[in-house]
Amino acid sequence: MRYVKLPSENFGEFFNFLQRLGPTYGPVKEGKTHHFREVKGVSEMDLNYTRTMLPPKKFFVRPRERLFRLENGWWKEEDGERPFVLFGVHACDIHGLKILDKVYLSDPVDPYYSKRRQNAFIVGISCMPDEYCFCKSLGTHFAMDGFDLFLHELPDGWLVRIGSVRGHEVAWENEKLFEEVTDEDLRHFKEFEEKRAKAFQKELPQEGLADMLDLAYNSPVWKKYAEKCLACGNCNMVCPTCRCYEVCDRWVDAYSSVRERRYDSCFMESHGIVAGGHNFRPTRLDRFRHRYYCKSYFDPSSGFNCVGCGRCDEFCPAKIEHVKVLEEVRGSLR
Amino acid sequence: MTGNPYQSHDARILEVKDLTPREKLFTLRFIDPEINESFTFKPGQFVIVDVRGFGEFPISLCSSPTRKGYIQLCIRKVGRMTKFVHKMKEGDVVGIRGPYGNGFPMENMEGSNLILVAGGLGMAPLRSVLWYTLDTGKYEHVWLLYGTKAYEDILFRDEIIHLLKHGETMNCTVKMAYEIESPSCIYLERGFSERVCRGVVTDLFRGESFDIENSYALICGPPIMYRFVIRELLNRKLSPGRIYMTLERRMRCGVGKCGHCVVGTSVSMKYICRDGPVFTYWDALSTRGLI
Numbered sequence: 119m120r121y122v123k124l125p126s127e128n129f130g131e132f133f134n135f136l137q138r139l140g141p142t143y144g145p146v147k148e149g150k151t152h153h154f155r156e157v158k159g160v161s162e163m164d165l166n167y168t169r170t171m172l173p174p175k176k177f178f179v180r181p182r183e184r185l186f187r188l189e190n191g192w193w194k195e196e197d198g199e200r201p202f203v204l205f206g207v208h209a210c211d212i213h214g215l216k217i218l219d220k221v222y223l224s225d226p227v228d229p230y231y232s233k234r235r236q237n238a239f240i241v242g243i244s245c246m247p248d249e250y251c252f253c254k255s256l257g258t259h260f261a262m263d264g265f266d267l268f269l270h271e272l273p274d275g276w277l278v279r280i281g282s283v284r285g286h287e288v289a290w291e292n293e294k295l296f297e298e299v300t301d302e303d304l305r306h307f308k309e310f311e312e313k314r315a316k317a318f319q320k321e322l323p324q325e326g327l328a329d330m331l332d333l334a335y336n337s338p339v340w341k342k343y344a345e346k347c348l349a350c351g352n353c354n355m356v357c358p359t360c361r362c363y364e365v366c367d368r369w370v371d372a373y374s375s376v377r378e379r380r381y382d383s384c385f386m387e388s389h390g391i392v393a394g395g396h397n398f399r400p401t402r403l404d405r406f407r408h409r410y411y412c413k414s415y416f417d418p419s420s421g422f423n424c425v426g427c428g429r430c431d432e433f434c435p436a437k438i439e440h441v442k443v444l445e446e447v448r449g450s451l452r
Numbered sequence: 453m454t455g456n457p458y459q460s461h462d463a464r465i466l467e468v469k470d471l472t473p474r475e476k477l478f479t480l481r482f483i484d485p486e487i488n489e490s491f492t493f494k495p496g497q498f499v500i501v502d503v504r505g506f507g508e509f510p511i512s513l514c515s516s517p518t519r520k521g522y523i524q525l526c527i528r529k530v531g532r533m534t535k536f537v538h539k540m541k542e543g544d545v546v547g548i549r550g551p552y553g554n555g556f557p558m559e560n561m562e563g564s565n566l567i568l569v570a571g572g573l574g575m576a577p578l579r580s581v582l583w584y585t586l587d588t589g590k591y592e593h594v595w596l597l598y599g600t601k602a603y604e605d606i607l608f609r610d611e612i613i614h615l616l617k618h619g620e621t622m623n624c625t626v627k628m629a630y631e632i633e634s635p636s637c638i639y640l641e642r643g644f645s646e647r648v649c650r651g652v653v654t655d656l657f658r659g660e661s662f663d664i665e666n667s668y669a670l671i672c673g674p675p676i677m678y679r680f681v682i683r684e685l686l687n688r689k690l691s692p693g694r695i696y697m698t699l700e701r702r703m704r705c706g707v708g709k710c711g712h713c714v715v716g717t718s719v720s721m722k723y724i725c726r727d728g729p730v731f732t733y734w735d736a737l738s739t740r741g742l743i
Binding site: 185186188192193195221222224226227228229327328329331332335361362363364365366367369375379382384389390391392393394396398408411412414415416 | 455456457458459460504505506507508509528530531533534547675700701702704705707708709710711712714715716717718719721740741
């Protein structure tokens with residue numbers, strides 16, 4: 119890793135340079151929540167945010183996207199992907215993207231996702247947790263890779279970690295904006311990280327979790343929460359690692375049609391239904407449990423399918439808390 | 453465009469044959485001769501049929517890779533897409549992408565006995581296995597235990613009756629159980645009294661002794677069938693690792709991305725389309741929700 123310092127007074131100029139790379143998306147506050155939106159200047163953004171409603175996955179796996187266009191009976195491929203900058207992404211969301219990478223970039227590579235991934239210039243930013251965050255217990259509170267630049271707040275600027283060749287090139291081109299990191303900066307960086315580590319209020323103990331949950335397959339706790347759950351699918355939409363999609367063909371006019379894919383939710387009854395009407399997850403209990411198992415799946419190579427961002431808790435209309443459900447399920451074994 | 457796994461290849465329908473009132477057999481050939489030449493698969497794999505402008509659906513290949521130059525799909529009219537395909541005629545073009553899934557490990561099973569257990573439409577993927585074994589001749593003995601509803605529902609009826617008559621000369625024993633009595637069934641039963649009976653597919657195990665040490669079972673049928681057939685096989689001490697089943701789930705992409713076919717829990721998650729659709733019974737024991 120290479121470390122440089124970006125003094126506060128150069129921040130605006132640096133941001134202006136990034137905008138030359140392509141449309142820049144950053145966290146913007148609208149009402150009570152934050153969203154990633156296209157921004158034209160630093161002043162539009164609110165960098166002091168905890169989480170956006172939709173995670174940055176929306177730039178890579180679109181809520182609705184066109185795969186092909188059918189004209190006169192032949193498929194034409196959709197094109198028009200351009201480089202873009204994603205500014206102010208938190209560590210948990212970077213980990214979320216890495217989990218999506220594992221799926222979409224494994225053989226066979228999804229060309230749509232892969233193109234966008236290559237086009238994206240990702241600038242991470244440090245954050246302070248709120249009452250919903252539990253990323254620290256999952257080890258996703260700090261990103262070691264998966265970004266081009268990562269900014270850590272200092273009293274008089276930003277400590278910048280350079281995570282890729284492209285990030286290095288950008289820093290190179292703007293050499294005059296950056297300074298060497300001093301011992302004092304390092305002290306501030308360390309202090310900030312220590313303060314942050316203490317600020318977490320929630321944790322999901324990982325020890326033996328995967329096996330415990332598997333053993334608690336018939337636990338009454340699943341049923342209790344499934345009855346509370348509204349099956350609205352909100353948690354799927356806002357989750358940075360949920361990625362189920364549905365494909366549909368749609369006629370645009372009498373001669374042409376498009377093949378689109380859009381987000382799907384495992385809480386919908388249609389998710390597990392096959393031709394002939396047999397449903398492999400017929401009850402809400404089955405679907406509720408399935409989502410928790412999917413998120414808690416432990417992959418030896420990359421850990422859990424959950425990054426602890428707390429979105430599913432914050433945006434759950436039934437106020438179901440992810441960590442609490444898993445803790446109770448584990449507790450029901452005792 | 454090359455490199456897009458969601459892009460299907462044009463295939464022309466060479467022949468449409470009525471198998472039953474609900475099922476038709478489609479014989480297809482890729483229009484691009486290069487693809488037609490290079491396309492190969494393993495018994496048990498599936499393809500995704502792309503009807504442009506209407507959608508896609510997954511379907512098992514029911515021909516054998518030993519017979520090159522064409523593929524066959526047995527399609528039951530059961531939903532919107534298949535209803536549409538049933539209206540298609542010889543000469544029409546559909547898109548095909550695949551083959552997908554793991555298929556049966558045919559090479560590992562060479563020299564062994566195979567017990568094929570099919571229920572209803574489960575006959576389609578197993579027909580691929582059956583042809584493969586008969587064409588290669590690399591297997592000791594093959595049993596086909598086929599459970600069907602009525603005489604009209606017997607898939608590949610001509611082939612089944614042919615094997616009932618002449619199977620033994622090819623080291624192949626075909627047995628059949630039917631549920632609904634009809635004159636044709638009684639006629640069949642009279643002709644092959646030892647191998648055709650009224651009942652369910654598990655009844656066909658009665659009186660049959662398999663060399664368990666050297667046998668594999670390959671099962672395909674409706675979800676309810678697995679439990680009973682597996683119980684029968686386990687009673688005969690067939691190892692869970694030698695029982696292969698091919699499973700059905702909703703498969704949208706076929707390449708392990710869309711997430712509809714995911715099964716399992718926190719310790720083991722599997723994509724039916726990528727890790728399956730062929731699983732051993734051991735996989736089912738260690739992955740919840742598989743069957």
